Amino acid sequence: MGIEKFTDVKPSEYLYNPEILTRLDFSRSPATFSPKISAAQPGEEWLKVRPLQRSDYDKGFLQLLGQLTSVGNVSKKQFDERFTQMKQSGGYYVTVIEDTRVGRLIGAATLTVEQKFIHNCSLRGRLEDVVVNDTYRGKQLGKLIVVTVSLLAQEVGCYKMSLDCKDKLIKFYETLGYKMEAGNSNAMNMRFEDPS
Numbered sequence: 458m459g460i461e462k463f464t465d466v467k468p469s470e471y472l473y474n475p476e477i478l479t480r481l482d483f484s485r486s487p488a489t490f491s492p493k494i495s496a497a498q499p500g501e502e503w504l505k506v507r508p509l510q511r512s513d514y515d516k517g518f519l520q521l522l523g524q525l526t527s528v529g530n531v532s533k534k535q536f537d538e539r540f541t542q543m544k545q546s547g548g549y550y551v552t553v554i555e556d557t558r559v560g561r562l563i564g565a566a567t568l569t570v571e572q573k574f575i576h577n578c579s580l581r582g583r584l585e586d587v588v589v590n591d592t593y594r595g596k597q598l599g600k601l602i603v604v605t606v607s608l609l610a611q612e613v614g615c616y617k618m619s620l621d622c623k624d625k626l627i628k629f630y631e632t633l634g635y636k637m638e639a640g641n642s643n644a645m646n647m648r649f650e651d652p653s
């Protein structure tokens with residue numbers, strides 16, 4: 458298994474430049490992998506970590522997200538339009554793991570990058586929509602996809618990365634370098650209408 462070259466698909470079909478994934482240094486993460494794996498070398502020949510592609514509509518991307526939350530009935534046209542909008546606006550790093558034996562997506566996580574004026578026009582990352590297909594869980598793929606997008610945040614210049622999660626996942630994220638900050642770890646929401 459070698460470092461992926463990403464030459465099989467036209468660059469325009471990727472949501473972001475895939476080459477950036479080959480540069481991530483997994484030794485910078487506090488996560489422990491046993492055996493050792495990384496985005497470039499995910500441990501099996503048939504596993505590929507890569508940016509979302511336009512054609513992933515047909516590789517079960519929305520069904521995978523359906524294991525995280527309600528997705529609704531998104532048509533191929535809607536998916537295509539959203540993909541184009543995300544690509545044009547930049548700052549959306551939807552990252553997936555594919556089982557190439559079956560051509561299906563089995564893991565996903567998103568880094569979104571907010572542009573700020575504060576902190577000297579800084580960038581802040583948010584970790585969103587983390588999911589691993591239930592038949593593939595417990596094999597380090599959750600850690601792999603979260604560490605991948607967290608290192609990606611650092612690589613693109615974010616000064617911090619934040620997430621919201623259920624209480625039972627706090628330990629999982631702590632092992633990957635996320636911390637509850639005393640007096641500053643409350644998530645609050647104002648809900649408008651149910652989008653699904």
Ligand SMILES: CC(=O)SCCNC(=O)CCNC(=O)[C@H](O)C(C)(C)COP(=O)(O)OP(=O)(O)OC[C@H]1O[C@@H](n2cnc3c(N)ncnc32)[C@H](O)[C@@H]1OP(=O)(O)O
Pocket residue numbers: 524525584585586587588589590593594595596597598599600601620621622623625626628629
């Ligand atoms: C920011 C957000 O998006 S939060 C939303 C997170 N996503 C979800 O809840 C969707 C449903 N759940 C999932 O998709 C998966 O269970 C994930 C992504 C949370 C974890 O994926 P997995 O591939 O099973 O994780 P992985 O095998 O890398 O597990 C890493 C460690 O976390 C622990 N862990 C994994 N899932 C959970 C869980 N739900 N609760 C507690 N601990 C967990 C594992 O026991 C493992 O511990 P170990 O390293 O000591 O053995």
